[in-house]
Amino acid sequence: LYPDPDFDLNKFNECVAERRAVLDHQNKDIAEALDLLREYWSLCHQTVTDERRALAFARAAAAVKCLPFKVTNPRQLKGIKDLGDGHALRVATQIVESGHSQEVEEKRNDKKFLSFQIFCKVFGVGPSIAKKWYAMGLRTAEDVKKRFDQLDVSKDNMISYGVAFYDDLNRPLQLVEAENTYKHITALAQRILPSVVTSMNGGFRRGKSSGHDLDVLFSYPEREHNEHGLIAAVRDELDKKGLVVWSRYSRADGPRGVEIDSSPLPAGSAKDHLLVIMIILKYPLDGHFDQLERRDFSTEKNLGLFQLADSARPWRAIRVDLVGSTTTQYPYAQIGWTGNKQYNRCLRQYAKDAFNYSLSSTGLYDKRQHRWLPAQTERDVFDHLKLSYREPWERNF
Ligand code: ATP
Ligand code: MN
Ligand code: MN
Structure with a gap:
């Protein structure tokens, strides 16, 4: 049935979080159709059922991206966990049989x-x-x-x-532009706090050659962070150079829990940028909402529009996320801010179902033993979850 004689459906279905999806997977046409339906329902939803539909299509698309062979026969789609036996399977089957789905085309042009x-x-x-x-x-x-x-x-x-x-x-940010900006920001941060560790996360870490923004993650020991408020300081340095178009900073201090910070921030020098302090949610998160739709608890974060030198004119605006984490949170923040979003959903669901753990960008919480599980590297996190390590470029669900 399968062109790959080693493919074992039972094994593939045993644990969704063990699957790997590279960018250059073999079933682009099917995944594109299912992702379009996901996008349709996540943008145009009217009811909770529609939102669930969006999530179901996201899981179905991810399943197809993880198949290690190109589907040529609809029978190869049968029995795949997350593709199911309903709507998504029907659409996938149509694509394999005729390369076309009426429903997808109608929605695409809606x-x-x-x-x-x-x-x-x-x-x-x-x-x-x-x-x-x-x-x-x-x-x-x-x-x-x-x-x-x-x-x-x-x-x-x-x-x-x-x-x-x-x-x-809406002009894609190219890898080389992201890397240059990342280096610039890292150099600035190291001047403020020499011990800081940074990484370029998001889609670029997963191997994409362009993206909608640059995601920079910072890591520093707890004590130094409290002294410096590093993300705000980096943002202010960029501002002094006139590179900040707009920015929004948020910070949650103190022990993990409900925290509201209402202390005023130092005003920036640019006339036209804005600082807002935001409220970060309760942690650990519970309930039946999709946790990723909620704001994650993180120590410091700055969403920004920065200036990037442009060949055609003086500059253009690009989106940059600066995210702070303490050394103890860093591996968790790495995973959370590498993504992709569906991969994170899958990991978090698995952590909950298999161990009653709560996984987020700040840590892994054992709800039975009431303790946080320490990790020094991303591999430690996978070990805690008894999962094989997956490289960032295998997380393109
Ligand atoms: P693109 O290349 O288009 O930017 P991306 O995968 O980098 O794609 P982002 O929206 O930049 O997408 O998000 C990067 C990762 O950070 C995602 O995996 C997402 O789950 C996570 N993320 C984004 N926003 C938040 C947030 N507010 N809290 C926690 N995690 C977030
Ligand atoms: Mn990104
Ligand atoms: Mn981002």
């Missing part, structure tokens, strides 16, 4: 979906705002720009910057 896609490409906009704009009769990015004054978002500066820099922020 007018409402196309508008939602455009709106959600505005930095700071998600499905609920997209829905509002659509109801107001907006359809295109031009509509948003033209009618911006009526949109009641002038106070929400994140979105107004998203609109103002719409074209810049």
